Amino acid sequence: MAxxxxxxxxxxxxxxxxxxxxxxxxxxxxxxxxGAAYALLGPSGCGKSTLLNIISGLLIPSEGRVLFGExxxxxxxxxxxxxxxxxxxxxxxxxxxVYDNLAFPLRNRRAAARYVDIRVKAVAEMIxxxxxxxxxxxxxxxxxxxKISLGRGMVREDVSAILFDEPLxxxxxxxxxxxxxxxxxxxxxxxxxxxxxxxxxxxxxxFADKVVVMSDGEVVQVGAPxxxxxxxxxxxxxxxxxxxxxxxxxxxxxxxxxxxxxxALPLARRYGRLSGRVQIGVRPEFASVAETGPGLPVSVTRxxxxxxxxVVRATIxxxxxxxxxxxxxxxxxxxxxxxxxxxxxxVYADGWLVxxxxx
Amino acid sequence: MExxxxxxxxxxxxxxxxxxxxxxxxxxxxxxxxxxxxTFGNNVFFWAxxxxxxxxxxxxxxxxxxxxxxxxxxxxxxIEVPLGVAVALCMPKKGFWAxxxxxxxxxxxxxxxxxxxxxxxxxxxxxIGLLGWTLANLGVDYNYTxxxxxxxxxxxxxxxxxxxxxxxxxxxxxxxxxPQAYYQAARIDQASRWKVFRYIELPKMKGVLLIAVxxxxxxxxxxxxxxxxxxxxxxxxxxxxxxxxxxKMALGQFDxxxxxxxxxxxxxxxxxxSWVFYTVMTNSDKAGKGA
Numbered sequence: 001m002a003x004x005x006x007x008x009x010x011x012x013x014x015x016x017x018x019x020x021x022x023x024x025x026x027x028x029x030x031x032x033x034x035g036a037a038y039a040l041l042g043p044s045g046c047g048k049s050t051l052l053n054i055i056s057g058l059l060i061p062s063e064g065r066v067l068f069g070e071x072x073x074x075x076x077x078x079x080x081x082x083x084x085x086x087x088x089x090x091x092x093x094x095x096x097x098v099y100d101n102l103a104f105p106l107r108n109r110r111a112a113a114r115y116v117d118i119r120v121k122a123v124a125e126m127i128x129x130x131x132x133x134x135x136x137x138x139x140x141x142x143x144x145x146x147k148i149s150l151g152r153g154m155v156r157e158d159v160s161a162i163l164f165d166e167p168l169x170x171x172x173x174x175x176x177x178x179x180x181x182x183x184x185x186x187x188x189x190x191x192x193x194x195x196x197x198x199x200x201x202x203x204x205x206x207f208a209d210k211v212v213v214m215s216d217g218e219v220v221q222v223g224a225p226x227x228x229x230x231x232x233x234x235x236x237x238x239x240x241x242x243x244x245x246x247x248x249x250x251x252x253x254x255x256x257x258x259x260x261x262x263x264a265l266p267l268a269r270r271y272g273r274l275s276g277r278v279q280i281g282v283r284p285e286f287a288s289v290a291e292t293g294p295g296l297p298v299s300v301t302r303x304x305x306x307x308x309x310x311v312v313r314a315t316i317x318x319x320x321x322x323x324x325x326x327x328x329x330x331x332x333x334x335x336x337x338x339x340x341x342x343x344x345x346x347v348y349a350d351g352w353l354v355x356x357x358x359x
Numbered sequence: 360m361e362x363x364x365x366x367x368x369x370x371x372x373x374x375x376x377x378x379x380x381x382x383x384x385x386x387x388x389x390x391x392x393x394x395x396x397x398t399f400g401n402n403v404f405f406w407a408x409x410x411x412x413x414x415x416x417x418x419x420x421x422x423x424x425x426x427x428x429x430x431x432x433x434x435x436x437x438i439e440v441p442l443g444v445a446v447a448l449c450m451p452k453k454g455f456w457a458x459x460x461x462x463x464x465x466x467x468x469x470x471x472x473x474x475x476x477x478x479x480x481x482x483x484x485x486x487i488g489l490l491g492w493t494l495a496n497l498g499v500d501y502n503y504t505x506x507x508x509x510x511x512x513x514x515x516x517x518x519x520x521x522x523x524x525x526x527x528x529x530x531x532x533x534x535x536x537x538p539q540a541y542y543q544a545a546r547i548d549q550a551s552r553w554k555v556f557r558y559i560e561l562p563k564m565k566g567v568l569l570i571a572v573x574x575x576x577x578x579x580x581x582x583x584x585x586x587x588x589x590x591x592x593x594x595x596x597x598x599x600x601x602x603x604x605x606x607k608m609a610l611g612q613f614d615x616x617x618x619x620x621x622x623x624x625x626x627x628x629x630x631x632x633s634w635v636f637y638t639v640m641t642n643s644d645k646a647g648k649g650a
Binding site for chain 2: 079
């Protein structure tokens with residue numbers, strides 16, 4: 001086990017990027033702490049699988065270095081890196097039994113038969129396939145097969161990290177929950193570094209200690225689930241995480257006041273001169289509608305009841321905004337004003353969060 | 360949904376029944392007809408019962424041809440299937456050269472069978488053929504018209520040249536359908552090249568290889584044109600396979616009765632063997648799934 005360092009890592013499939021937009025993975029530096037559970041979250045095509053394949057050694061980056069501990073493994077083949085990877089679709093060796101499947105990585109490394117036996121039985125116990133070791137892998141269901149893939153990742157005690165590439169995509173919803181819980185338990189018990197790639201925010205937020213959000217080949221924020229929710233570092237994180245996403249409105253910010261479409265909104269912090277496109281972002285959880293001002297004049301289009309709470313959909317100057325009314329909170333019949341809790345208003349310049357000074 | 364039962368539906372299949380009757384069943388019946396009758400000419404037929412069947416079954420000539428046929432099919436399967444798989448494994452997976460390889464592979468399959476025969480007939484000739492002449496000049500005593508072993512080698516090599524591509528194309532298609540993740544997982548599991556072949560590629564190719572074996576078996580078991588053009592079944596009867604023998608009997612000697620009995624048995628043998636192949640190979644699949 002070791003911490004994994006990405007040092008000025010970037011990748012461009014063509015090899016020679018003319019500018020920053022040519023990269024599939026824009027140059028970045030990041031440290032994956034030993035023993036932590038990370039989720040790599042982002043929409044399809046944002047470069048998260050590319051990053052994962054660079055870490056696992058299936059892809060050699062066009063620039064920068066990958067370090068496992070203090071050792072440079074940028075060009076080391078997968079087999080030398082001592083990592084395990086679980087893929088989107090279950091990969092099992094059809095003609096082998098469950099036992100042989102789990103023993104395969106150990107036997108290929110010439111482990112002693114006694115040791116193999118002990119490890120296979122221990123892993124089979126963990127993944128709940130102990131009583132099916134003699135069955136052939138071919139006839140198993142998708143989730144049992146994915147458990148085998150997972151087990152093959154766990155069977156080596158010395159792996160540096162276990163990487164998951166959207167491992168629950170093909171699994172039935174009710175099994176997803178079980179497998180994810182199991183993964184979390186395994187992580188707590190054995191403390192492997194785990195990196196879990198997904199485009200599903202629920203999966204990422206429930207699995208990980210730290211979530212790495214990617215967009216367009218770039219890491220936009222690394223943080224605990226609560227941080228991503230409360231202080232999105234980029235407007236992208238704001239609307240990618242949360243349901244519905246963060247309200248983002250163009251604004252002018254002066255001191256501790258924001259002006260949106262001619263209306264003044266108080267801010268909890270004080271800001272200096274901002275350049276570029278200035279926006280404010282507020283989670284719908286911290287927005288509410290009222291019959292009277294102050295606030296922003298909006299027209300409510302509909303109210304959706306989603307069970308635990310209601311989502312108020314409204315527009316202001318053609319921009320859609322949402323507010324969430326918690327259970328028990330009333331939504332006025334002819335609400336025309338949208339209010340934000342000042343301490344929950346974040347200010348963005350060119351998409352990136354601006355830290356204000358305490359007012 | 361409740362199933363509707365309506366016997367008028369049978370009328371729907373009537374055209375097909377009629378078509379199959381005229382194209383397959385009736386011609387086959389005339390063969391059955393010949394196989395149980397004898398004639399001394401003038402279209403006068405006598406009931407012969409199972410006489411022709413017994414005669415053919417007991418004839419040394421039939422036994423020899425059958426044995427040769429099995430040997431030939433076994434030899435070409437033993438060469439073409441492993442060779443085809445090996446070539447498919449060596450072919451590039453994508454890009455310009457993959458297309459070039461595919462076209463090259465498809466070429467032999469597009470050549471008419473008697474042309475293939477003619478090509479090799481000329482190719483192997485000691486006086487003007489490139490192969491025969493070269494071998495003769497190298498001091499190799501090669502002559503497919505006189506030496507039975509040379510004739511066999513020529514016919515086998517010709518078949519390998521003509522049909523290995525089919526196995527290659529099928530195996531290649533099977534290989535292409537394997538998701539990349541399998542190879543990546545194998546690398547992470549530190550599997551050797553042999554293990555990748557044994558535990559990933561071979562199992563995934565099993566289905567197409569079954570088809571390849573079946574096709575190549577049936578085709579080689581019925582082979583006629585190419586050896587007929589090259590060797591005419593000779594020297595002596597060295598390369599007289601079942602269908603060559605059958606044609607000799609039916610058209611050369613005009614022994615319609617025995618020839619008819621012969622062809623019926625020939626047909627049944629192919630049917631039986633194909634069924635056995637298919638059942639054995641699909642059953643092993645089911646056993647794997649059921650376990």
